[in-house]
Amino acid sequence: MQTDYAYIDDKGNLVLPVELSERYGLVKGSRVKLSGHSDRIILHRPVSQLSRVYVEPTNICNLLCKMCMRNVWEEAQGRMEMDTFERILDGVRAVTPRPSLFFGGIGEPLSHPEIFEMARRAKAAGAGVELITNGTLLDEHRSLELLESGIDRLWVSIDGATPESYTDVRLGSELPRVVENLKTLRILKFKRMNKKPDLGISFVAMKQNIGEIPQVIQLASRVGAKHISISNMLPHTKEQSGDILYSRSMYDSPKGWIEVSMTRMDMTKDAADVLEKLIRGYYGAQLKGLELLWPSDTCPFFERGSLSVRFDGEVSPCIPLLHSHRSYLEDRERINHSLSFGSVLGRTLMEIWNDAEYVKLRERLLDFDFSPCTLCNSCELADSNEEDCFGNVSPACGGCLWAQGFVRCP
Secondary structure: OOOOOOEEOOOOOEEOOHHHHHHOOOOOOOOOOEEEOOOOEEEOOOOOOOOEEEEOOEOOOOOOOOOOHHHHOOOOOOEOOHHHHHHHHHHHHOOOOOOEEEEOOOOOHHHOOOHHHHHHHHHHOOOOEEEEEOOOOOOHHHHHHHHHHOOOEEEEEOOOOOHHHHHHHOOOOOHHHHHHHHHHHHHHHHHHOOOOOEEEEEEEEOOOOHHHHHHHHHHHHHOOOOEEEEEEOOOOOOOHHHHOOOOOHHHOOOOOOEEEOOOOOOOOHHHHHHHHHHHOOHHHEEEOOOOOOOOOOOOHHHHOOEEEEOOOOEEEOOHHHOOOEEEEEOOEEEEEOOOOOOEOOOOOHHHHHOOHHHHHHHHHHHHOOOOOHHHHOOOHHHHEOOEOOOOOEOOOHHHOOOOOOOOOOO
């Protein structure tokens, strides 16, 4: 982690390093949210800074995983045209410093025939590039293309440590094939003396596979992964709602808990038992400083300064709003309607980013003044994201499990 220093000038103003100010969009006239703590101040990214662009190359996939949104929608399928992608890159080139690009969305990026050309063009535009894949299509030929494209980080979705549990979740796939693909990639990196891409493992946790996380971490070490992202499952059917790991936590707000600060210690069984109770919120206590205790009412897409572009060029504030879909809050069905602020085929990326209504939404997300639908979940307004009892209209984000820290994207 890089350490930077600010100083107070003779007028009492806080002066930040220029490179740091530019990186986070802390320019003259920016409105910056401050969070005060007992011994520190956190400066949040201003709503004006675009720092990451999620790009959905396609919503087509070679698998049909049981927890996938694609099982519960009636959306058209398609692939992004290169002209559409070039419009995205035009917008990226207009921003300093360059936003990073993350190839993902709802679909398998490696099924797009020009995905590596997209990555090459993004790198040529000066952007950092990440991509997430299920790993089944990452044969030796694609691994070579991936290395030549210059991708900075590759995420691979692995939701089980044994072939049986993995296949049960990711229908039609085989864990040994994915592991062999990753080993091949590692060997090719070594032979070509490539430092990139870094490898990350994305794991969707549910009751049936939560016990395999230690083995998945061991597997990640064997294939050379440096990062692991663990998320809860977003249930898309009533049956899946019984397999979630946050049914009690959804209704248990950490606000008002006693804050507990701890030093590092040996993770003996006794210590682990106590920490488990604290993490669960027993005794009204909350551990301080753990990233897994993501602060509630905080949109991770907004905090990253990101937007998302669907395969057809429509621009949404986040991945969950790219496509209309059904999910469940406990046993209540919730319809999440997609939201677009325009298409890159009609306006530039920055024209859409600076759209007055889009700016207003980001300002609302900064304060997160939405009704607490995940806590309440008792009226018909909680059954969709179109409006809430605070008077907010689409999107009403109080029922978003990403904003409550239960679901995450890498």
